[in-house]
Amino acid sequence: MNKELARIFFEIAAILDAGGESFKPQAYRKAARALLELAEDAALIYARGGLKAVEAIPGVGQSIGQKIEEYVLTGKIDYYRQLKRDFPVDLDEVAGVEGLGPKRAKILYEKLGVKNLRQLEAAARAGKVAPLFGFGPKSQANILQGIEFKKRSGGRFLLSEVFPAALDAKEKISALPQIARVEIAGSLRRAKETIGDVDLLAAPKLGAGAKDAAAIMDFFSTLAGIEKIWAKGPTKTSVRMAAGFDIDLRLVGEQSFGAAWQYFTGSKEHNIALRRLAIQKGFKLSEYGLFENDKMAAGKTEEEIYQKLGLDWIAPEMRENAGEIEAAQNGKLPRLLEYGSLKGDLHCHSNWSDGKNSIEELAAAAMAMGYEYLGIADHTHALKVAGGLDEDQLRQRNAEIDALNQKIRSQGKMFAVLKGCEANIDDDGGIDLDKGILGELDFVIAGVHMNFKMDAKKMTRRLVGAAKNPDIDIISHPTGRLLKERPAYELEIEKVFEVAKEHGAILEINAQPRRLDLKPLHVRGAIANGIKLAINTDAHRLAELEFARFGIAQARRGWATAGDIANTLPWPELKKILKRNQKRVN
Ligand SMILES: [Zn+2]
Ligand SMILES: [Zn+2]
Structure with a gap:
């Protein structure tokens, strides 16, 4: 029940936002987030201790507590129904279009009766949006662009949404x-940023028969979290998970497992090129194996298939037909950065700004992951919505880090908590911190967090300014895209590369699954320019430190080696290549 309630409360908050309310929406969002984090179901809490127990949930309080009670007892919330009656707009759809938001969605409803995406598109195409006060032709064009973007990314899921479920199914x-x-x-x-559905391949043990196959499929189709079964057969079963994506399980014989794995890994473009190469060499390649005159030449492993075709084995992250086959022919594949090879993470947020956990908790988790250092990069004060810190608050936080480092050393552990921040890049490439504090920090990350809508020329000048700025060591999420939400800024990134190289700026590969920014093409471009990259999780809670693997995958998709990634270095080495310290040497 907690999820349903949270969804309703988020929607109430959005409707209240649309009405211009200032504090209530925050209260509903807070309660929704609290519900999502509860281990116990709200209905059980109510059964156990009534309204008092519900009101005692942190972030809930009296008024929202009563609404939870009403929902537990009647299955509905009258206040919510009234709000929906007065404002029957699918805010998820309409307010979710880049540049709109709840308030503008309300204007579109009141003036044009727009309730959903379809009606919004029709109104914009008919030119009815532009004449509205506060909109104009540019805004109308942006809305149409936003709708296109939403349509394209629909039906795909972030890595973080599917990976845990896929791993769980695999293990079971x-x-x-x-x-x-x-x-x-x-x-x-292949660790693509967004995933349509999950493909699992399984080989039954040698000598297994039809009964065994049926038992495997029975087990798979009753896994927790499955919403419906599309098809169930002896060699393939497809299910839809409650989270919205599908998982297909195929059974293949061990003799052709490598061929099937290669085939079902894709990409389609890579496989087409590979099959063409097979034909040139007198073979036939399929999901069943590599055949020479109907005789199987390889199939049990991927390695033997690639080898028979005269290729080194190609890591799945590179299989895009983007030059990897030629490189494999010539023994020129890069030695990719390996999973688990980071020595630390330079970008996480503590509860001093908008993070969930204390610095000590974050440090303990990083130590448990085998890291040698963790950089705390709290937001700075221009970003008020994220609890940005001013210079005094940064100093207080630094004192806490100093004390913690002392404690860690006294326990004989080799680990350092680093004093950093994630400052805000202003329109000219400057940051929102006084010079005085900079020398008290180990490193400075800076990113664009506001005023995204600039033309390419201005945004390029802004980021070039940041790359030149001697106070900025690392530029976070350099292109600003949010997968399924908004495209990257208008930006000539090649110009940023040139200046970053010249001034020694490090660019980030942000490992948050909704960012994965830089994208692989840009990772390759940055590397070709000789720029160092940092893989950072931007964790706002402990569990997100594990996003490092998505960042590493992204780096591998961009052909990165360990040498390209700054945080494969121990801190004393990494320190030397930061802009602030290069400057002193020269
Ligand atoms: Zn940021
Ligand atoms: Zn951040």
Whole structure:
């Protein structure tokens, strides 16, 4: 019930936002987030202790507590129904279009009766949006662009949305006695930023028969979280998870497992090129194996297939037909950065700004991951919505870090908490901190957090300014895209690369699954320009430190080696290549 309630409260907050309310929406959002983090169901809490117990949930309080009670008892909330009656707009759809938001969605409803995306598109196409006060032709064009973007990204899921479920299914199936092997294939294995559906391949043990196959499929189709079964057969079963994506499980014989794994991993473009190469060499390549005159030449492993075709084995993250086949022919594949090879993370937010956890909790988690250092990069004061710190607050926070470092050293541990910040790049490439504090920090990250809508010329000048700025060591999420939400800024990134190289600025590969910014093409471009990159999680809570693997995947998709990534270095080495310290040497 907590999820349903949270959804209703988020929607109430959005409707109240649209009405121009200032404090109430925050209260509803706070309650919604509290509900999502509760281990116990709200209905059980109510059954256990009535209204008093519900009101005692942190972030809930009296008025919202009563609404939870009403929902538990009647299955509805009258206040919500009234709000919806007065304002029957699908805010998820309409307010979710880049540049709109609840308030403008309300104007569109009141003036044009727009309730959903379809009606919005029709109104914009008919030119009815531009004449409205506060909109204009540019805004109308932006809305149409935003709708296009929303349509294109629909039906795809972020890595973080599918990866845990896929791994869980893989592990559970692996544990079956009839199973020899299970692997993830498809775009998830290639670590694409967004995933359509999950492909799993399993090999039953040698000698397994139809009964075993049926048992495996029975087990798979009753896994927790499955909403419906599309198809269930002896070699393939497809299910829809409650989270919205599908998982396909295929059974293949061990003899052709490598061929099937290669085939179902894709990409389509890579496979087409590979099949063409096979034909040139007198083979036929399919999901069943590599054949020479109907005789199987390879198929059990991917390695032997690639080898028979005269290629080094190609890591799945590179299989895009973007030059990897030629490189594999010539023994020129890069030695990709390996998973687990980061020595630290330079970008996380503590509860001093908008993070969930204390610095000590974050440090303990980073130590448990085997890191040597963790950079705390709290927001700075221009970003008020994220609890940005001013110079005094940064000093207080730094004192806490100093004390913690002392404690860590006294325990004999080799680990350093680094004093950083994530400052805000203003329109000219400057940042929102006084010079005085900069020498008290170990490093400065800066990113664009407001005023995104600039033309390419201005935004390029802004980021070039940041790359030149001697006070900025690392530029966070350099292109600003949010997957499924908004495209990157208008930006000539090649110009930023040139200046970053010249001035020694490090660019970030932000590992947040909704960012994954830089994208692979830009990672390759940055590397070609000789720029150092940093893979940072931008964690706002402990669990997000694990996003590092998505950042590493992104770097591998951009052909990065360990040498390209600044935070594969121990801190004393990394320190030397920061802009602030290069300057002193020269
Ligand atoms: Zn940021
Ligand atoms: Zn951040």
